[in-house]
Amino acid sequence: MNDEDIRVGVFVCDCGSNIAGVVNVPEVVDYAKGLKGVAFADEGRWSCSVDALASMQESIKEHQINRVVIAACTPRTHEPLFKATVKEAGVNPYLLEFVSIREQVSWVHRSEPETATQKAKDLVKMGVAKAILLEEGEEIRLPVATDCMIIGGGMAGMTAALNVADQGFNAYIIEKEQKLGGLLNSISTVSHDHNEILAADIVKAKADIVESHPNIKVYTNTTIEAVEGYIGNYKVTLNANKKSEKLDISTVIVATGMREITPEQGQFQYGDDPRVVTQLQLEDRLKHWESGIKDVVIINCVNSKNETRGCCAIGCPISVKNALTIKKIKKDINVHILYRDLSMVKDEQIHLQAAKAAGIKFIRFPDDRYPEVIKNNGNLMVNVYDILLGRELKIPSDLLVLTVGFKGSDTVEQVKGHLKVSSNPDGFFQEAHIKLGPLDFASDGISLCGCARNPKSLKETCEEGIGAAMRASIPMKNGYIEAEGIVADIDLTHCNSCSICWKRCPYSAIKVNEHKEPVVIKALCKGCGLCAADCPKECITIVHYSDDQIFAQVEAALEENAQEKIIAFVCHWCALGGVDMAGVSRLQYPTNARLIRVMCSARVSIKMIEHAFELGTAGVLVAGCEFPTCHYITGNYAAETRLKRARKKLAKKGYDPDRLWNTWCSAADGPKFANVMRGMIKKLGLEQGVF
Numbered sequence: 149m150n151d152e153d154i155r156v157g158v159f160v161c162d163c164g165s166n167i168a169g170v171v172n173v174p175e176v177v178d179y180a181k182g183l184k185g186v187a188f189a190d191e192g193r194w195s196c197s198v199d200a201l202a203s204m205q206e207s208i209k210e211h212q213i214n215r216v217v218i219a220a221c222t223p224r225t226h227e228p229l230f231k232a233t234v235k236e237a238g239v240n241p242y243l244l245e246f247v248s249i250r251e252q253v254s255w256v257h258r259s260e261p262e263t264a265t266q267k268a269k270d271l272v273k274m275g276v277a278k279a280i281l282l283e284e285g286e287e288i289r290l291p292v293a294t295d296c297m298i299i300g301g302g303m304a305g306m307t308a309a310l311n312v313a314d315q316g317f318n319a320y321i322i323e324k325e326q327k328l329g330g331l332l333n334s335i336s337t338v339s340h341d342h343n344e345i346l347a348a349d350i351v352k353a354k355a356d357i358v359e360s361h362p363n364i365k366v367y368t369n370t371t372i373e374a375v376e377g378y379i380g381n382y383k384v385t386l387n388a389n390k391k392s393e394k395l396d397i398s399t400v401i402v403a404t405g406m407r408e409i410t411p412e413q414g415q416f417q418y419g420d421d422p423r424v425v426t427q428l429q430l431e432d433r434l435k436h437w438e439s440g441i442k443d444v445v446i447i448n449c450v451n452s453k454n455e456t457r458g459c460c461a462i463g464c465p466i467s468v469k470n471a472l473t474i475k476k477i478k479k480d481i482n483v484h485i486l487y488r489d490l491s492m493v494k495d496e497q498i499h500l501q502a503a504k505a506a507g508i509k510f511i512r513f514p515d516d517r518y519p520e521v522i523k524n525n526g527n528l529m530v531n532v533y534d535i536l537l538g539r540e541l542k543i544p545s546d547l548l549v550l551t552v553g554f555k556g557s558d559t560v561e562q563v564k565g566h567l568k569v570s571s572n573p574d575g576f577f578q579e580a581h582i583k584l585g586p587l588d589f590a591s592d593g594i595s596l597c598g599c600a601r602n603p604k605s606l607k608e609t610c611e612e613g614i615g616a617a618m619r620a621s622i623p624m625k626n627g628y629i630e631a632e633g634i635v636a637d638i639d640l641t642h643c644n645s646c647s648i649c650w651k652r653c654p655y656s657a658i659k660v661n662e663h664k665e666p667v668v669i670k671a672l673c674k675g676c677g678l679c680a681a682d683c684p685k686e687c688i689t690i691v692h693y694s695d696d697q698i699f700a701q702v703e704a705a706l707e708e709n710a711q712e713k714i715i716a717f718v719c720h721w722c723a724l725g726g727v728d729m730a731g732v733s734r735l736q737y738p739t740n741a742r743l744i745r746v747m748c749s750a751r752v753s754i755k756m757i758e759h760a761f762e763l764g765t766a767g768v769l770v771a772g773c774e775f776p777t778c779h780y781i782t783g784n785y786a787a788e789t790r791l792k793r794a795r796k797k798l799a800k801k802g803y804d805p806d807r808l809w810n811t812w813c814s815a816a817d818g819p820k821f822a823n824v825m826r827g828m829i830k831k832l833g834l835e836q837g838v839f
Contacts, residue, residue, distance in 0.1 A: 447486045
């Protein structure tokens with residue numbers, strides 16, 4: 149398409165006063181009208197409203213717009229809506245570029261309307277520069293059959309399997325243990341309303357239904373040896389009772405559960421004294437209670453809710469449940485629960501009140517002053533400072549119970565390798581998005597549920613099992629799925645078959661054909677861009693994130709006052725989530741940064757960084773997912789390695805390598821991103837807002 153055929157439409161949203169309260173939107177619209185390639189620009193009060201979307205479609209048709217730039221809120225939430233809108237108006241959705249002037253401008257620069265408006269103009273200019281170079285793309289439609297594999301035969305897995313099977317689909321449960329039930333097999337009772345139900349009865353009832361269902365096949369004592377392929381076309385090799393078996397699978401649900409974090413040897417006398425146990429070990433004792441126990445002390449928040457990990461979510465209700473069970477066994481046993489604070493939802497307050505009525509004593513200790521366990525003439529004694537009483541207490545203990553945190557199943561690393569998915573530092577699997585895709589992985593066709601995702605109650609576990617089954621059932625019901633069209637393309641003209649691309653691809657989406665040439669299996673490719681950034685011959689292009697498009701954004705950003713600006717390459721997932729969270733939290737930081745969204749930090753090539761410095765930027769920031777998680781499995785590791793090489797190359801070219809920054813943050817870590825921005829401005833000696 150010739151330049152004269154390019155007709156860009158720019159739609160700038162007021163978002164009520166969310167944007168217009170800081171940014172001079174009419175001024176931004178007038179500025180957009182003067183940009184090269186722009187045929188139409190308009191202001192919208194609520195651009196995502198039904199009326200505004202209809203008006204946008206009319207404008208696209210009336211002005212024959214063939215590229216669209218939306219300047220509004222975050223693309224992480226609203227981009228799909230606008231993609232659908234422009235598609236209905238006859239424009240390929242891959243010809244849409246999204247610019248965030250709410251989270252990245254108005255919300256974080258509230259006291260600087262003039263420089264905020266200038267930043268909004270720059271972001272729109274960058275969006276238009278990229279939009280001019282955009283090319284049409286298309287989703288990849290893949291056929292999907294009706295066979296679902298559920299990894300894990302606990303309550304989440306069994307619930308998911310039943311819901312899949314009841315819809316007429318085939319469900320295959322893969323369980324590594326000898327029987328179904330998972331963690332519930334180790335538990336004595338489960339709280340329900342005002343009653344305690346035997347966990348064994350719950351497991352038996354559910355397992356009987358599962359094992360008799362005609363659409364469910366159960367594999368126990370079975371592990372997964374290999375998984376190849378993609379949604380609708382998985383080839384799975386099982387080791388079932390030491391015999392190899394192969395399955396053709398369409399979708400996958402991960403329900404691998406969790407396990408307790410074992411306390412350190414000697415911590416609260418654990419491992420040194422058999423009278424010190426964890427809650428899960430107590431559950432076993434409750435099935436066969438020992439006589440002679442008169443005093444039981446429970447210490448909550450052991451190795452959780454600290455600098456290493458957050459609240460375990462279920463420790464408090466577990467401690468109350470088991471304390472009540474002990475009282476029901478023998479009501480004259482003295483039970484003390486030592487806690488920092490009690491995290492219990494409304495429904496669990498019934499059990500808390502019942503515990504107090506049963507005579508269970510609750511003692512609150514300071515966050516920085518945990519109880520101390522000592523031995524006195526062979527007897528266990530717990531010293532604890534009671535905040536409410538304001539003094540130290542000494543409590544005898546015949547049985548000391550530690551409420552510890554949890555981590556993912558010991559199969560997590562194996563499953564991660566097979567399915568190419570991510571997990572957090574505690575071994576819980578990482579969902580695609582905590583709000584928008586809580587039961588989905590980044591890879592299409594794979595869902596997760598239950599305690600494979602995080603610790604939760606039995607009720608929540610079963611609910612998530614139902615939810616994961618629904619997610620897996622959608623493509624099986626439709627018979628197909630449309631995969632994202634942001635994928636890699638390889639031009640073999642200058643390819644020297646160096647093998648870097650196919651060896652480093654996190655998804656094994658690049659194969660070598662009979663001519664020893666790399667070929668992209670687009671159904672597997674997720675468009676992270678690692679291959680394109682590493683290709684020494686620059687043979688690989690990423691749809692919607694090509695080198696030329698990103699260079700155009702850099703050039704547009706640095707066209708004026710480059711020495712006062714920072715180019716920030718930010719990954720779409722966690723890092724941009726951190727940017728958005730800084731905005732939502734109204735964290736104020738300097739206006740110097742111009743953010744360029746990439747799908748993964750691994751997409752940022754050394755050439756992109758060098759180009760920014762050649763154009764006079766004050767500094768470059770590369771922001772990606774917090775280690776060890778990454779939406780693209782190993783993308784942040786690849787980016788970190790490349791940044792080390794980039795600093796050496798910058799130094800050889802005479803640029804200060806300390807002007808190249810990087811940060812790895814979670815999607816919830818807005819303060820970290822804001823602090824990085826402030827730190828860069830201070831370190832680079834920039835005056836805030838000088839453009």
